[in-house]
Amino acid sequence: MKLERMISMIYMLLNNEVVSASALAEKYGVSQRTIYRDIDAICAAGIPVVSYQGMNGGYGIIDSYKMDKSLLGSYDVESLITILHGMSTVFDDERAMETVRKLQTI
Structure with a gap:
């Protein structure tokens, strides 16, 4: 289940500019702490996830990694x-x- 969730998260991050940890946690029915661990694992796999601070903050993948x-x-x-x-x-x-x-x- 973890692998499928992480792959799905990668596609979600690729298709959206910014996604909050709370939105990801709600979508996958896990805690925000689990999302933080998944994001760390995704980064360790070489996918450049960045975090954005502030009211509309969350996670995204740097634009240069995405296909135009x-x-x-x-x-x-x-x-x-x-x-x-x-x-x-x-x-x-x-x-x-x-x-x-x-x-x-x-």
């Missing part, structure tokens, strides 16, 4: 997903399916 979504249009992403999904079905390639899942978040 304007590089690929929706047609490009859909085409890549279709190609990779077909390839993963034919060759039973789990790596291709993982790439499909990542592209679906764009």
